[in-house]
């Protein structure tokens with residue numbers, strides 16, 4: 001690894017100053033689990049690493065006044081998995097964080113670092129999209145909000161611009177009775193990245209009429225996929241196994257998987273359909 005200077009700001013203001021001073025030669029580091037690998041491989045060679053561990057504004061997880069949830073960027077996956085605020089907001093989100101790698105990585109890796117890293121096979125992004133999350137991005141000029149389904153631009157690329165820092169992920173209140181699930185298809189080992197993953201949130205009305213639904217997939221394209229066509233086919237419909245099967249089949253045209261060591265694109269396309277159907281059927285059956 002090339003030598004670099006390490007900076008440890010304690011506030012966002014100091015962080016912006018460092019980013020201004022060193023420009024393109026500076027790179028932010030949260031837990032370092034992804035960044036250090038890229039530096040070891042020579043893919044990134046910053047002269048200045050700006051560590052975010054001590055930045056006060058980036059710490060913590062809390063319920064918002066409106067009943068939503070705020071996860072600050074430096075919260076680790078393990079903190080999120082163990083948080084009573086996350087548990088009270090949505091138990092399926094706790095389970096989602098427990099699917100990230102191993103306890104060792106979850107203790108070190110942060111939720112903000114995960115989103116900013118933007119590997120499409122990661123677990124939290126589809127779940128946070130299905131919950132309607134927004135990224136709050138801070139810069140010297142103030143804050144801006146980006147819905148998470150617009151945050152991911154391409155493989156390893158997000159809407160975060162130079163000079164900006166991801167501050168938090170804000171989730172809206174979940175309407176009472178919303179059922180949520182996360183399915184991670186892991187045919188190889190339990191601590192692997194997903195071959196395909198599906199997150200779904202469903203709110204049913206009388207007679208199993210779909211009042212609202214959100215579906216998002218991981219490991220199914222170069223960015224997490226918000227499956228809007230599946231959602232449109234379900235909204236307002238009275239749900240049964242046949243309706244769910246028909247809607248899930250639409251996901252085949254929404255995903256665009258890559259061939260890799262976890263399977264061919266065709267195989268993953270079919271697995272996206274299968275796991276979308278299973279996730280939605282599980283949510284329908286949860287009330288039976």
Ligand SMILES: Cc1cc2nc3c(=O)[nH]c(=O)nc-3n(C[C@H](O)[C@H](O)[C@H](O)COP(=O)(O)OP(=O)(O)OC[C@H]3O[C@@H](n4cnc5c(N)ncnc54)[C@H](O)[C@@H]3O)c2cc1C
Pocket residue numbers: 027028029030031032033034035036052073074099100101102105108109110111112113114115116117121122123124160164165166167191192193194
């Ligand atoms: C062996 C291994 C297995 C893994 N398995 C899984 C898995 O099964 N599921 C899964 O979801 N993930 C998995 N991961 C990925 C892991 O979740 C990420 O590496 C981790 O979340 C990144 O967080 P970090 O704090 O270490 O980020 P860092 O490595 O410190 O940073 C990653 C990137 O984000 C940028 N960044 C960090 N914080 C901010 C911020 N606040 N604002 C702007 N940019 C920022 C950095 O500049 C860098 O480019 C695995 C990683 C490893 C090493």
